[in-house]
Amino acid sequence: MRPKAWIVVLSALLAALHLAILAAGFIAPYDAASQNRDLSYAPPTHVHLRDASGWHLPFVYRWIPDPDGYREDTSTRYPIHFFTRGEAHKILWIFPSNLHLFGVDEPGRILIAGADSFGRDEFSRLLYGGQISLAVGLLATFITLAAATVVGTVAGYFGKWADEFLMALGELFLCLPWFYFLVGARAFLPLHVSAAGTFLLLIIVIGIIGWARPARLIRGIVLSARNRNYVLAARGFGGSNFYLLRRHILPETFAILLTQAALLIPQYVAAEATLSFFGLGVSEPVPSWGNMLSALQQYNVLVSYFWLLAPAAALVITSVMYWLLADVLHHWIQSHSIN
Amino acid sequence: MRSIARLTVVVCLLAASGWAAAPAPAAINSSEDLQRQDGDVGQYGGRLVIGQRAEPKTLNPVTATDAVSREVIGRCHADLISINRMSQKTEPALAESWKTSPDGRSFTLKLRKGIRFSDGQPFDADDVVFSFNLYLDEAIGSPQRDLLVMDGKPLVVTKLDQYTVRFTLPRPYAAAERLFDGLAMLPKHLLEKSYHEGHFAQAWSLNSAPAEIAGLGPFRLKQYVTGQRIVLERNPYYWKADRNNQRLPYLDELVFLFVGGEDQQVMRFEAGETDMVSRLSSENYSLLTKEQSRSGWQLADLGPSLEYNFLVFNLNDVNAGKMGEIARKQAWFRDLKFRQAASAAIDRDSIVRLVYGTRGTALWGNVGPGDKLWMNQSIPHPQRSLDAARQLLKSAGFSWNGSGQLLDPSGKPVEFTIVTSSSNTQRIKMATLIQDDLSHLGMQVHVVPLDFRAMLDRVFQSFDYEAAIMGLGGGDPDPNPEMNVWMSNGATHIWHLNEAQPATSWEREIDTLMQQQMITLNYAKRKQLYDRVQQIIAENVPFIFLATPDVLVGAKSQIGNFHPAVLDHYTLWNADQLYLRAATRGVERAGIR
Numbered sequence: 001m002r003p004k005a006w007i008v009v010l011s012a013l014l015a016a017l018h019l020a021i022l023a024a025g026f027i028a029p030y031d032a033a034s035q036n037r038d039l040s041y042a043p044p045t046h047v048h049l050r051d052a053s054g055w056h057l058p059f060v061y062r063w064i065p066d067p068d069g070y071r072e073d074t075s076t077r078y079p080i081h082f083f084t085r086g087e088a089h090k091i092l093w094i095f096p097s098n099l100h101l102f103g104v105d106e107p108g109r110i111l112i113a114g115a116d117s118f119g120r121d122e123f124s125r126l127l128y129g130g131q132i133s134l135a136v137g138l139l140a141t142f143i144t145l146a147a148a149t150v151v152g153t154v155a156g157y158f159g160k161w162a163d164e165f166l167m168a169l170g171e172l173f174l175c176l177p178w179f180y181f182l183v184g185a186r187a188f189l190p191l192h193v194s195a196a197g198t199f200l201l202l203i204i205v206i207g208i209i210g211w212a213r214p215a216r217l218i219r220g221i222v223l224s225a226r227n228r229n230y231v232l233a234a235r236g237f238g239g240s241n242f243y244l245l246r247r248h249i250l251p252e253t254f255a256i257l258l259t260q261a262a263l264l265i266p267q268y269v270a271a272e273a274t275l276s277f278f279g280l281g282v283s284e285p286v287p288s289w290g291n292m293l294s295a296l297q298q299y300n301v302l303v304s305y306f307w308l309l310a311p312a313a314a315l316v317i318t319s320v321m322y323w324l325l326a327d328v329l330h331h332w333i334q335s336h337s338i339n
Numbered sequence: 340m341r342s343i344a345r346l347t348v349v350v351c352l353l354a355a356s357g358w359a360a361a362p363a364p365a366a367i368n369s370s371e372d373l374q375r376q377d378g379d380v381g382q383y384g385g386r387l388v389i390g391q392r393a394e395p396k397t398l399n400p401v402t403a404t405d406a407v408s409r410e411v412i413g414r415c416h417a418d419l420i421s422i423n424r425m426s427q428k429t430e431p432a433l434a435e436s437w438k439t440s441p442d443g444r445s446f447t448l449k450l451r452k453g454i455r456f457s458d459g460q461p462f463d464a465d466d467v468v469f470s471f472n473l474y475l476d477e478a479i480g481s482p483q484r485d486l487l488v489m490d491g492k493p494l495v496v497t498k499l500d501q502y503t504v505r506f507t508l509p510r511p512y513a514a515a516e517r518l519f520d521g522l523a524m525l526p527k528h529l530l531e532k533s534y535h536e537g538h539f540a541q542a543w544s545l546n547s548a549p550a551e552i553a554g555l556g557p558f559r560l561k562q563y564v565t566g567q568r569i570v571l572e573r574n575p576y577y578w579k580a581d582r583n584n585q586r587l588p589y590l591d592e593l594v595f596l597f598v599g600g601e602d603q604q605v606m607r608f609e610a611g612e613t614d615m616v617s618r619l620s621s622e623n624y625s626l627l628t629k630e631q632s633r634s635g636w637q638l639a640d641l642g643p644s645l646e647y648n649f650l651v652f653n654l655n656d657v658n659a660g661k662m663g664e665i666a667r668k669q670a671w672f673r674d675l676k677f678r679q680a681a682s683a684a685i686d687r688d689s690i691v692r693l694v695y696g697t698r699g700t701a702l703w704g705n706v707g708p709g710d711k712l713w714m715n716q717s718i719p720h721p722q723r724s725l726d727a728a729r730q731l732l733k734s735a736g737f738s739w740n741g742s743g744q745l746l747d748p749s750g751k752p753v754e755f756t757i758v759t760s761s762s763n764t765q766r767i768k769m770a771t772l773i774q775d776d777l778s779h780l781g782m783q784v785h786v787v788p789l790d791f792r793a794m795l796d797r798v799f800q801s802f803d804y805e806a807a808i809m810g811l812g813g814g815d816p817d818p819n820p821e822m823n824v825w826m827s828n829g830a831t832h833i834w835h836l837n838e839a840q841p842a843t844s845w846e847r848e849i850d851t852l853m854q855q856q857m858i859t860l861n862y863a864k865r866k867q868l869y870d871r872v873q874q875i876i877a878e879n880v881p882f883i884f885l886a887t888p889d890v891l892v893g894a895k896s897q898i899g900n901f902h903p904a905v906l907d908h909y910t911l912w913n914a915d916q917l918y919l920r921a922a923t924r925g926v927e928r929a930g931i932r
Contacts, residue, residue: 191803
């Protein structure tokens with residue numbers, strides 16, 4: 001495929017993914033917090049088309065507990081309905097609705113990706129969790145890289161005391177004992193932080209911790225680009241600092257920014273789980289990919305309930321798509337600028 | 340050819356250094372007053388490997404505070420009187436008999452004669468007096484000191500002759516012989532110097548040479564490898580023998596590997612690298628049961644433990660200026676009906692099912708069914724009832740708005756946070772279930788997992804919390820260790836610390852009853868008093884008791900005399916009698932690392 005086609009396909013896929021996550025309330029069959037205590041660790045429901053009486057439209061059976069986990073209760077069929085009424089939710093946090101893309105009649109339950117320890121629908125949690133995780137991951141990456149670009153450029157281009165000061169500051173941030181710092185920081189915050197507050201907090205904490213490393217990378221590139229012959233020539237022709245940075249130096253950093261972004265997004269989504277450990281993350285019952293993944297830190301969960309790996313799969317797929325997009329964009333821009 | 344011969348020599352030498360070095364049990368001398376143990380007669384030899392969650396911090400029994408250190412230390416030392424882990428009653432140990440004076444204040448102990456420390460030096464009354472001086476010395480700050488000081492006065496130890504010691508208590512104390520359990524008797528000849536020079540607290544660290552350390556336990560220190568393991572070897576002079584008059588212990592070596600958390604303990608056990616696991620979570624236990632038919636492990640569910648998990652509301656006197664929000668909410672928390680309503684709405688069966696995978700027991704009081712001697716059977720176990728909870732809230736002046744939100748008598752919505760330790764997944768699960776249960780009453784509950792130490796700081800120091808989920812208990816089934824929880828001036832009186840006076844009439848009554856039971860020597864009378872305490876606690880709900888996990892343990896099938904108990908240490912309490920069955924020992928030896 002040509003790079004342009006790749007870009008279109010990947011962008012479309014990513015757009016679809018983000019739309020699905022934005023419209024979580026509509027696509028998810030259940031509320032992310034609604035527990036069903038008889039379905040603790042229930043596996044994904046099987047969708048059937050056929051039973052003893054012949055072919056039917058897609059339907060599911062109920063899970064009933066069994067000494068070895070769960071088995072299907074084949075006495076009643078629960079057909080899958082589309083555009084059905086169910087639990088109330090809000091589309092885009094504003095418009096109240098109870099319309100869902102699909103669902104089954106109570107007491108049947110459709111669990112596409114199984115259930116967690118509280119019997120909550122993993123698929124619904126995945127969609128709702130994506131809202132926070134992706135927003136945090138993308139925004140924090142953007143903020144980190146923006147700060148890193150400013151700091152790195154100033155340090156690398158202007159050098160001297162600005163360089164010394166900014167890089168010393170960066171080193172200070174890299175060697176801070178974050179564990180104690182975060183425990184201390186938590187003590188100053190109110191016990192319960194609202195969802196919006198948590199969101200801001202996560203971005204700020206991740207941004208503060210994260211800027212130093214990419215800033216050093218960018219500084220290195222700016223430093224080496226500054227003394228290239230074509231830059232010196234441009235300067236000789238009277239180019240201003242701003243012109244030199246914009247036209248010749250910052251484009252050099254573009255590749256590293258893209259690869260950094262591709263690496264940082266999944267890292268930051270997972271970082272949220274670590275921060276939950278200090279009471280700084282998203283707390284129960286609100287899902288995020290990070291806190292869903294933290295259930296897998298228990299050995300028995302990891303080896304017994306494969307469907308709880310769904311957030312990891314979602315994270316990998318999203319990251320790979322971003323990474324590929326960054327890659328093809330990079331190539332496309334390069335080939336474009338040569339032409 | 341020659342190289343092969345050399346290799347064989349090297350292999351033999353390695354095997355010799357790694358194995359045969361364990362000392363043979365010393366021949367039994369007729370002047371030794373050995374204790375005969377019942378139980379299967381085992382075979383000598385072999386090593387038992389245990390995975391530990393962390394590394395011990397010290398080998399000093401007087402200053403050790405953490406469970407991991409005590410797990411190792413407990414195998415190297417012995418006490419005067421022990422609590423039998425199976426019967427939960429006291430039995431003779433280093434003291435072969437004792438007499439209590441009629442007023443219950445004085446104990447005269449007869450020590451075993453002719454027995455020796457693990458370095459071969461004799462043990463007598465001087466060592467006992469010396470050991471108690473260490474425990475009582477304020478400068479050393481032993482955690483056991485609190486037990487031995489009553490009303491600010493220490494117990495007095497007097498040597499009557501070489502093998503007789505008298506203990507005099509400042510006041511009568513029920514079941515005082517239980518105090519001796521776990522108090523290690525130490526060698527005066529090894530520790531006297533460092534004590535007099537004032538650096539006893541640094542003695543017997545992990546870096547001490549094995550020759551500097553001796554005890555009366557079944558094992559003694561052989562080797563410590565930083566970050567990896569601690570190896571104990573047989574104490575050749577141990578003072579117990581089996582029915583056939585063979586000196587215990589059977590095992591040559593006991594090895595503690597430092598593996599990390601509980602999951603790592605389970606993985607190592609599954610992989611066959613360790614021989615026993617204790618304090619398993621129910622999830623890990625069911626994981627192991629799935630493989631049991633193939634592996635032939637001995638897995639045991641010993642029934643309810645003595646630990647109790649509870650939800651507690653902050654009833655401390657908080658500074659209304661600094662913590663106005665908490666002070667406002669305390670109006671609800673102080674209302675008995677509010678606490679009763681919360682208790683009625685909590686679905687304890689779900690907790691047992693989802694948190695403990697049915698390997699646990701719901702609780703309605705501080706003494707659970709694991710405590711055979713003290714549980715008050717008449718405490719009611721009401722079923723979960725949202726209707727009853729709503730009735731209680733209504734009669735306390737609470738109401739509901741159109742969207743089902745609970746409003747307090749002044750019309751403000753009921754919303755509070757529950758803090759719990761972020762490293763304890765089981766308690767976070769409980770909190771999440773309770774959050775959902777209470778949402779059916781229209782209460783908005785937020786779960787805030789905090790770093791364990793940060794949480795303790797809020798609960799015990801700053802009082803900056805609204806409600807917490809915690810756990811207590813697990814040691815001795817006797818009521819006396821619970822004194823610090825239920826006495827209004829107790830250090831663990833969590834819901835309301837530092838009370839100068841009992842804050843309520845029922846706390847005053849508990850104070851009186853607890854003090855009375857402490858000086859009542861008759862079991863039936865004590866039980867009556869403690870039953871009443873349990874009843875008052877259940878009626879006034881200072882804690883909302885949730886559930887207790889079962890004690891779950893496992894061991895390889897070839898381990899003989901495996902008799903786990905619900906009391907600490909669950910599996911190693913009879914380490915002196917554990918042995919490896921012959922058929923498998925060869926395989927074990929081949930696997931020497």
